[in-house]
Amino acid sequence: MAEKKPINPILKMALELGPIAAFFIAYVKLREQVFTIGGTEYDGFVLATAGFIPLILLTTGILWRLTGHISKMQIATAVLVVVFGGLTVWLNDDRFFKMKPTIIYVLFAGVLGVGLLRGQSYLQFVMEEVVPMQRAGWMILTRRLTFFFIGLAVLNEVIWRTMSTDMWVNFKTFGLTIAVFGFFMAQGRVFGKYAIEEEKDGGD
Structure with a gap:
């Protein structure tokens, strides 16, 4: 089992809460807009979700790299973000x-x-x-x-x-x-x- 490495608690909090804050900011900026991509119209919520998926994977990967450990809760959250976020973007719903x-x-x-x-x-x-x-x-x-x-x-x-x-x-x-x-x-x-x-x- 990989040994846990110490990490600055402020950096850890930024990596865990950063994607949520980024999603909120993106939604606030894009919520009134509609974007046409490949002939399909997407509202700001869907685009904010599309950006949230790779960001949560990136920050989870950074946490694993820095600490040598990812909790089962973090893994489950990342998987569900990919699945349900992916369905939101794919089905535009x-x-x-x-x-x-x-x-x-x-x-x-x-x-x-x-x-x-x-x-x-x-x-x-x-x-x-x-x-x-x-x-x-x-x-x-x-x-x-x-x-x-x-x-x-x-x-x-x-x-x-x-x-x-x-x-x-x-x-x-x-x-x-x-x-x-x-x-x-x-x-x-x-x-x-x-x-x-x-x-x-x-x-x-």
Whole structure:
């Protein structure tokens, strides 16, 4: 297994959030325009999506190059971006890309749910090195995160099916990021109660 290499956290955040920010900027600049390519008309959303696909692959590749590691979550996200983003561009239909977050969150909830049914926390396997915590804490956090992902999937479906594309883009760019950040901030009591303190050498 390749050893993980340290990376500047600011650079890591820029690589992870950069494609989302670029998509938002491109959409805002192109949303009122229609482009004819090969005899087919494409709106700004579809073109922004077309640019997002290679960008997410590029930044994921850079992360792998710099750290020697890519999480399964990052791989799944990149694959779904290629599949649903590709369908959006190919069929000139923005519904596929709007469904992508739903599929991602249902997939994550399903994986975590299978682990819970087996009495395991797959989240612990991914985050244990970063956040040392007792098994009971991981099980609580995993249950909450599973329902949280289900909630996000439902919310994404409601927003893209009932509201404007502008509203969905704002939700995807800002709403989802704030929601995930807020969720983990709200778990402070769990992290505090079940944290594993590092053992100190008493020195005989």
